[in-house]
Amino acid sequence: MAGSPPFPRRFFKPLIPGFEYAISIPASFCQNLNERNAKKAVIESCQGSWEVGVARTGEGTLYFEGGWEEFVKDHNLKVGEFLVFRHLGRMVFHVNVYEPLGCEKVFPPPPPPAAARSTSSPLFFLKSISETHSLPNKCYVTIPSGFVKAHGLGDRKKMILKVPFVRGKWPVELGTWQGGKRGAAISLRTAIRTRGWYKFYEDNGLKIGDCCKFVLKEVPDSKSKPVIMEVDIKRMVLGSSKAVVNFE
Numbered sequence: 001m002a003g004s005p006p007f008p009r010r011f012f013k014p015l016i017p018g019f020e021y022a023i024s025i026p027a028s029f030c031q032n033l034n035e036r037n038a039k040k041a042v043i044e045s046c047q048g049s050w051e052v053g054v055a056r057t058g059e060g061t062l063y064f065e066g067g068w069e070e071f072v073k074d075h076n077l078k079v080g081e082f083l084v085f086r087h088l089g090r091m092v093f094h095v096n097v098y099e100p101l102g103c104e105k106v107f108p109p110p111p112p113p114a115a116a117r118s119t120s121s122p123l124f125f126l127k128s129i130s131e132t133h134s135l136p137n138k139c140y141v142t143i144p145s146g147f148v149k150a151h152g153l154g155d156r157k158k159m160i161l162k163v164p165f166v167r168g169k170w171p172v173e174l175g176t177w178q179g180g181k182r183g184a185a186i187s188l189r190t191a192i193r194t195r196g197w198y199k200f201y202e203d204n205g206l207k208i209g210d211c212c213k214f215v216l217k218e219v220p221d222s223k224s225k226p227v228i229m230e231v232d233i234k235r236m237v238l239g240s241s242k243a244v245v246n247f248e
Contacts, residue, residue, distance in 0.1 A: 014082040020072050022055075024063040025085075033087075036062065041091040042160065042171060042226075043071055047107055048218070050074070051158055051171055051226050054091065070224050081105065092169050122147075124215040129206050139201065140175075141192040143214075148190045151219055158226035159192065161200050162217075163233065170203065171226065172196030200231075209236035 011029045013019075030036060041064065043050045053066030077083075080100040085093045097105040125147050133139050148154050154176065161170040173193045206212075211234045218228035 010084060010086045012082060012084055015077055015079050017079055019077070019079070020069060022063050022065045022068060023083075024057075024061050027059070027061045029087075030060065030062050033062070033091075035091045036060075038062075038091045040171060041093060042169060043068075044088075044092065044094045045075065045097070047074060048220055049160060049169075049226060049228065050224075051160075067224070070222070074222070075105075075107070088167070088169075090168055090170075123151075124213055127212045127214065129208050129210045129212065131208060133197075134201060134206070134208055136198055137194065139194050139198050141197060143174075143190045143192070145189060151216055153190060153219070153227065154188065156219075156223060156227050158224075160226045160228050161196075162228065162230045163204060164230060166204070168203070170196060170200040172200065174227075204231075204233060206233065207236060210234065211236075 011026050013023055025033075038054050041052050041054050043052055043064070050067055050071045052064045052068045052071065054062055055065050056062055071077075075097055077097065082098050082100075084096045084098065086095075087093055097107075099105050125144050127133070127141060133141055143153065153174070157174055159172050159174055161172055162168075173195050174190060175193045176188050176190050200206075213232040213234070215230040215232065216227070217230050220227070
């Protein structure tokens with residue numbers, strides 16, 4: 001007896017007038033999404049990654065809006081072209097762009113990320129997971145101030161976390177606040193905020209005592225695009241109070 005057909009992972013969208021402001025996901029595709037209540041999505045292409053808003057019509061169809069216009073502009077999309085979306089999971093979509101005659105659109109290679117252009121400062125920092133990083137409603141991860149300054153992260157608001165050899169991407173938010181001990185100079189501190197971080201913490205089974213190496217992969221020139229950070233995780237050794245750190 002034949003089983004149910006597999007859930008389609010791709011859908012096709014021709015670009016018709018008005019596409020610049022929003023574009024819908026086919027209703028039949030929406031019905032099979034586990035993330036139908038999602039408020040945000042990530043769209044990837046050969047040019048980078050974009051975080052976009054997700055809204056819903058009265059009939060329950062989802063569509064991309066806030067942030068979509070930036071994606072359109074950065075790809076110089078035009079009426080008559082069409083897009084093929086591939087769902088990678090967790091509302092992350094990879095998009096291929098095709099011209100009206102059916103050939104895939106060719107883009108110039110993106111400029112080297114800011115992270116690659118900076119060679120005078122390390123591209124990573126380490127964090128040993130503590131209680132501060134594990135509280136469901138008020139966890140956060142501070143980023144060293146020197147690292148923030150060296151790579152121009154002080155005015156960035158969005159970041160995507162990846163884990164080597166693990167499928168999935170985790171959008172997180174960055175926040176800043178004034179810090180400093182009494183009598184010392186006031187300085188701005190930057191941190192990965194609770195929203196997004198705790199999901200990363202849970203999804204990757206982090207525990208107090210584990211060690212994370214945060215490796216900066218991409219700082220897009222556009223501040224509306226998320227910073228890309230790869231997180232290498234070293235687990236705490238059983239019977240030890242902390243992870244044995246041996247990052248290569």
